[in-house]
Amino acid sequence: MKIGKARVPYLLLLPGFAFLFTFFILPILNLAQTSTQTPVKGGDTGEYEQTFAFSNYINAFVDNKEQFGRSFVYATLATILALAIAYPLAYAIAFKSGKFKNILLVLVVAPFFTSFLLRTVAWKQILGEEGFIVPTLRSLHIISEQTTLTSTAFAVVAGMTYNFLPFMTLPLYASLERIDPRTIEASGDLYANGLTTFRRVTVPLSMPGVVAGTLLTFIPAAGDYVNAAILGSPNTKMIGNVIESRYFKIVDYPTAAALSFTLMAAILILVTLYIRKAGTEELV
Amino acid sequence: MSNDAISARGDLRLTRITKSYGDFNAVDDLTLTIPKGSFFALLGPSGCGKTTTLRMVAGLEEPTVGSIHLGDTDITTTRPYQRPINTVFQNYALFPHLTIFENIAFGLRRRGIKDVKEQVDKVLSLVELPHLAGRKPTQLSGGQQQRIALARAIVNRPALLLLDEPLGALDLKLRRQMQIELKWIQREVGLTFVHVTHDQEEAMTMADTIAVMNEGRIEQMGSPADLYDDPETAFVANFLGQSNLIKGKIEGNDGDNLVIDLFGQKISMPKKRSHAVDNSMYAGIRPEKFRISRTGTPTRGNTLTGGHIEDVSYIGVSTQYVVAMPWGQELMVFEQNDDGVAPFDKGDEVVISWEPTFTFGLRGDEDIEAGTEVNPEEPAEE
Numbered sequence: 001m002k003i004g005k006a007r008v009p010y011l012l013l014l015p016g017f018a019f020l021f022t023f024f025i026l027p028i029l030n031l032a033q034t035s036t037q038t039p040v041k042g043g044d045t046g047e048y049e050q051t052f053a054f055s056n057y058i059n060a061f062v063d064n065k066e067q068f069g070r071s072f073v074y075a076t077l078a079t080i081l082a083l084a085i086a087y088p089l090a091y092a093i094a095f096k097s098g099k100f101k102n103i104l105l106v107l108v109v110a111p112f113f114t115s116f117l118l119r120t121v122a123w124k125q126i127l128g129e130e131g132f133i134v135p136t137l138r139s140l141h142i143i144s145e146q147t148t149l150t151s152t153a154f155a156v157v158a159g160m161t162y163n164f165l166p167f168m169t170l171p172l173y174a175s176l177e178r179i180d181p182r183t184i185e186a187s188g189d190l191y192a193n194g195l196t197t198f199r200r201v202t203v204p205l206s207m208p209g210v211v212a213g214t215l216l217t218f219i220p221a222a223g224d225y226v227n228a229a230i231l232g233s234p235n236t237k238m239i240g241n242v243i244e245s246r247y248f249k250i251v252d253y254p255t256a257a258a259l260s261f262t263l264m265a266a267i268l269i270l271v272t273l274y275i276r277k278a279g280t281e282e283l284v
Numbered sequence: 285m286s287n288d289a290i291s292a293r294g295d296l297r298l299t300r301i302t303k304s305y306g307d308f309n310a311v312d313d314l315t316l317t318i319p320k321g322s323f324f325a326l327l328g329p330s331g332c333g334k335t336t337t338l339r340m341v342a343g344l345e346e347p348t349v350g351s352i353h354l355g356d357t358d359i360t361t362t363r364p365y366q367r368p369i370n371t372v373f374q375n376y377a378l379f380p381h382l383t384i385f386e387n388i389a390f391g392l393r394r395r396g397i398k399d400v401k402e403q404v405d406k407v408l409s410l411v412e413l414p415h416l417a418g419r420k421p422t423q424l425s426g427g428q429q430q431r432i433a434l435a436r437a438i439v440n441r442p443a444l445l446l447l448d449e450p451l452g453a454l455d456l457k458l459r460r461q462m463q464i465e466l467k468w469i470q471r472e473v474g475l476t477f478v479h480v481t482h483d484q485e486e487a488m489t490m491a492d493t494i495a496v497m498n499e500g501r502i503e504q505m506g507s508p509a510d511l512y513d514d515p516e517t518a519f520v521a522n523f524l525g526q527s528n529l530i531k532g533k534i535e536g537n538d539g540d541n542l543v544i545d546l547f548g549q550k551i552s553m554p555k556k557r558s559h560a561v562d563n564s565m566y567a568g569i570r571p572e573k574f575r576i577s578r579t580g581t582p583t584r585g586n587t588l589t590g591g592h593i594e595d596v597s598y599i600g601v602s603t604q605y606v607v608a609m610p611w612g613q614e615l616m617v618f619e620q621n622d623d624g625v626a627p628f629d630k631g632d633e634v635v636i637s638w639e640p641t642f643t644f645g646l647r648g649d650e651d652i653e654a655g656t657e658v659n660p661e662e663p664a665e666e
Binding site for chain 2: 180182183185186187188189190191192193196200201204205207
């Protein structure tokens with residue numbers, strides 16, 4: 001059988017479409033349906049019927065305002081911290097590492113060889129009473145004898161920063177590495193000193209990496225619940241933790257679904273605004 | 285010192301510059317003066333040190349030994365952004381995130397110049413692209429980007445404009461056109477241009493003075509006509525155009541001329557055109573200076589007999605012959621097709637002759653292949 005050339009691209013797209021349809025579109029539709037259900041009167045736990053109760057959304061949001069707010073604050077903090085750590089790192093790898101470039105890149109992704117959960121649990125140890133950080137900070141009188149670091153917002157944000165750092169570093173590195181060194185030289189040639197060159201040439205040219213890196217960090221961080229569950233306390237619960245407990249502990253599917261949709265919509269709106277503002281469509 | 289440097293003007297003087305990378309000297313004890321207001325070309329093959337020299341002048345590399353002066357100001361270690369020198373980079377290095385207007389305004393803004401808009405508009409009309417001010421560099425053709433790169437540099441009215449293989453990325457036709465334009469713009473703005481190229485035709489078309497570089501040193505410096513008519517080394521003779529170099533022996537003097545034995549045949553040439561240091565020498569003649577005639581017909585000037593046509597290539601305006609000589613050497617002869625005489629055929633017995641004043645003499649210990657293995661169309665050096 002001869003396949004027309006025009007049809008080849010569609011055939012190549014088919015497996016991807018089929019996969020996404022089955023495992024993304026269908027579950028999303030199912031989730032949307034669940035989000036407006038209410039419990040069957042006199043039924044068992046976990047028995048729900050469709051009543052188009054859009055009030056589920058309002059209730060879900062009003063009851064969990066705090067956790068929503070916390071999710072976005074923590075995710076924003078983790079993103080800013082990751083950017084602050086990753087930019088100099090990516091810059092050094094791209095421009096100053098010479099023959100060590102590949103080794104450093106492997107080191108950046110090396111944490112992925114261990115499980116995400118395990119690494120987060122390790123942070124509990126690092127920040128715990130037996131770790132070296134707490135005693136050191138105490139002996140330097142930066143924190144008081146009573147202060148602990150585990151089960152705090154600090155620990156959650158630190159864990160998220162650490163866990164998402166490679167997602168920030170790699171796109172930053174990719175866009176810095178792509179900068180033609182001659183444009184940096186041209187800037188110096190045109191009377192810009194090192195700092196001005198960095199501000200006027202290097203940073204603008206690395207913006208695609210900054211945008212990609214912040215999105216890859218912020219989006220999963222906003223929906224994350226592992227860090228808050230392992231490193232946090234009831235006071236640091238994020239929206240991910242609420243969704244998790246609604247599904248698996250309370251078996252309140254409609255609220256969990258409504259929360260999931262609200263989170264998705266909120267992230268979508270924020271990301272759209274951010275991309276508009278960063279103006280990626282103008283970047284090359 | 286930095287404030288002095290930015291306003292320095294005058295001739296560029298490189299004094300005993302050496303640039304080493306490990307044991308390798310990219311530039312080797314180079315001394316050179318480039319007069320203010322000239323169009324100067326550094327010509328040489330890949331790896332001859334011309335780009336390294338340019339980068340040291342721009343401040344992108346520091347010489348290992350030696351000093352660089354602009355007028356009376358020592359700029360050897362001055363930072364690039366403190367030098368009154370701008371560069372048109374190979375592949376242009378335009379800022380992809382800025383509009384054409386902002387690319388050109390970049391240098392003016394860094395120096396806090398007031399009438400940015402006026403100056404940018406002026407230089408955009410000079411390069412005849414005022415309608416492109418709002419575009420991004422990627423939206424421009426290669427030739428347009430080249431002109432913008434030039435505009436971005438000359439808008440600053442630097443004491444010195446450096447051009448690093450600026451036309452290397454353009455196709456042949458556009459290159460020829462830009463050569464004429466660059467020359468015109470240089471006269472128009474009256475700046476000193478230092479042009480680095482591996483294309484001898486480009487250097488000869490544009491420059492007032494050419495320095496031919498080889499292995500980190502200057503082989504010879506002079507006007508294009510001087511270099512072509514009286515090359516001092518085999519490298520220059522071969523790198524600028526083509527040359528026939530025939531092994532000879534200086535037999536004696538005849539007034540202002542030398543008498544030379546070329547494989548048993550006597551010729552003469554002006555004394556002052558010989559760069560030989562002893563009796564052993566090479567006589568050099570450009571292929572178009574030879575005349576070719578059938579054996580037995582009268583000739584004038586220097587004459588070499590006993591040749592026969594080995595190969596004929598008809599190329600319209602001229603015919604190129606390869607003539608095999610009795611001592612085994614093949615000589616290249618270009619004949620204009622302007623006399624209505626039928627070309628010679630392969631195997632014809634011929635005599636070649638030329639005016640003695642066209643002969644140049646090289647040292648007898650030269651490598652006569654020097655400069656021939658270089659392909660002038662090869663991509664620019666990195």
